[in-house]
Amino acid sequence: MTDSEQKIETAVIRTQTPASPHREHSSAIYMTSSFTFEDAEHARALFAREAEGQIYTRYGNPNVDEFIEKMCQLEGAPAGIALASGMSAVFTALAGLLNSGDHVLASRAVFGSTHQILTRILPRWGIGHSYVDGMDAEGWATAVRPTTRLCLVETPSNPALDLIDLAWLGEFCRARDIILLVDNVFATPVLQRPLTFGAHLVMHSATKYIDGQGRAIGGVLVGDRFLIDELTGFIRHTGPSLSPFNAWLFSKSLETLPLRMERHCANALKLAEFLEGQPQVAWVKYPHLPSHPQYELAKRQMKAGGGMVTFAVQGGLAQGRRFLDALQLCSLTANLGDTRTIATHPASTTHSSLTEEERQAVGISPGLIRISVGLEAVEDVMADVAQALAQSADDR
Ligand SMILES: *Cc1c(COP(=O)(O)O)cnc(C)c1O
Numbered sequence: 001m002t003d004s005e006q007k008i009e010t011a012v013i014r015t016q017t018p019a020s021p022h023r024e025h026s027s028a029i030y031m032t033s034s035f036t037f038e039d040a041e042h043a044r045a046l047f048a049r050e051a052e053g054q055i056y057t058r059y060g061n062p063n064v065d066e067f068i069e070k071m072c073q074l075e076g077a078p079a080g081i082a083l084a085s086g087m088s089a090v091f092t093a094l095a096g097l098l099n100s101g102d103h104v105l106a107s108r109a110v111f112g113s114t115h116q117i118l119t120r121i122l123p124r125w126g127i128g129h130s131y132v133d134g135m136d137a138e139g140w141a142t143a144v145r146p147t148t149r150l151c152l153v154e155t156p157s158n159p160a161l162d163l164i165d166l167a168w169l170g171e172f173c174r175a176r177d178i179i180l181l182v183d184n185v186f187a188t189p190v191l192q193r194p195l196t197f198g199a200h201l202v203m204h205s206a207t208k209y210i211d212g213q214g215r216a217i218g219g220v221l222v223g224d225r226f227l228i229d230e231l232t233g234f235i236r237h238t239g240p241s242l243s244p245f246n247a248w249l250f251s252k253s254l255e256t257l258p259l260r261m262e263r264h265c266a267n268a269l270k271l272a273e274f275l276e277g278q279p280q281v282a283w284v285k286y287p288h289l290p291s292h293p294q295y296e297l298a299k300r301q302m303k304a305g306g307g308m309v310t311f312a313v314q315g316g317l318a319q320g321r322r323f324l325d326a327l328q329l330c331s332l333t334a335n336l337g338d339t340r341t342i343a344t345h346p347a348s349t350t351h352s353s354l355t356e357e358e359r360q361a362v363g364i365s366p367g368l369i370r371i372s373v374g375l376e377a378v379e380d381v382m383a384d385v386a387q388a389l390a391q392s393a394d395d396r
Helices: 008-014 040-047 062-075 086-097 112-125 137-143 166-175 225-238 244-254 257-276 295-301 317-326 356-361 378-394
Strands: 079-083 103-107 128-132 148-154 179-183 201-205 219-223 281-285 308-313 342-344 368-372
Touching: 008 062, 008 257, 062 079, 062 219, 062 244, 079 086, 079 225, 086 112, 086 148, 086 179, 086 201, 086 219, 086 225, 103 112, 112 128, 128 137, 137 166, 148 166, 166 179, 166 295, 219 225, 257 281, 257 308, 257 378, 308 317, 308 378, 317 342, 317 368, 317 378
Parallel strands: 103 128, 103 148, 148 179, 179 201
Antiparallel strands: 079 219, 201 219, 281 308, 308 368, 342 368
């Protein structure tokens, strides 16, 4: 059976760096800064890119290549690069592809550090941006400029779990020769493959579901071969390379990504349904709940609803904080996509630097709680959430 005939679940398990003379079953870790040349001519050919082979780990490494190959299989991408973090993937795409005078169009609810890059760093180099509300088709058409060279979106958004119609936006961008870059961290390629909807590039923070166990920081960009080639040249010299050890960790983790996502999604759907029935809960947002305003789109665009659930406790900031303080099983930490269920209160933490109006514009009410549903028995997670909800209301 050739690789292209294999199901994705098989390919991410069976794709592997050729074994060393030791015939190891699981991939070895190549902790080496450089690789040796056979002779002067081999060295010359490698540097001239006339021969295939490793030179120096800033340029490439067997573990990093294995991880990239699997990510390309998962996203259906022709090419990719791996980076030291999700943010270095975002920064590399923007700094590596844009020129002074270019304009970026982004969905309003982007990751906090992405917002910082757009508002604080790129303007220093004469690169501007505008924000558009994700689902506002007219807004995109009004905000686009002749200088718009790249669109950057996250769907589902963090933490409001609003969706952007990728097929629509893919067409919008292609009609105008604009590069579409999708941050696919929340959905993972198991649930959503933006390239099939017309995106040119997809980025991931491997730190989240790809590692899936909260152990390491990393990032990846996959997509159009021409764009990736341009970025490959850019990172060779700017050096945001992924370490071989982290690449090895992520590559091993990808073996279980399809299986883990199945459980994350099943647990999250059960928790979302449970929350909808609780009197202390004002509203619940989950892409594959029929009550989600974009349920039809979610069904079209995402294979399952994902591992993130957002809801609001009745009351406001005080009740939201009390809910968090009452949790016993769920972790309070600034991460997501872990085997362990994690709760966050964006209004007092991740989004506290925004004004109340800015928070409202991205759908963050004072009592909003974001849960990254883990792989524990969901009954235990629900029991913890239920007792914390009771306390959030009791102490009023
Ligand atoms: C975490 C995250 C990032 C940044 O990734 P790092 O690995 O922390 O640099 C970007 N986008 C989204 C949606 C994220 O959740």
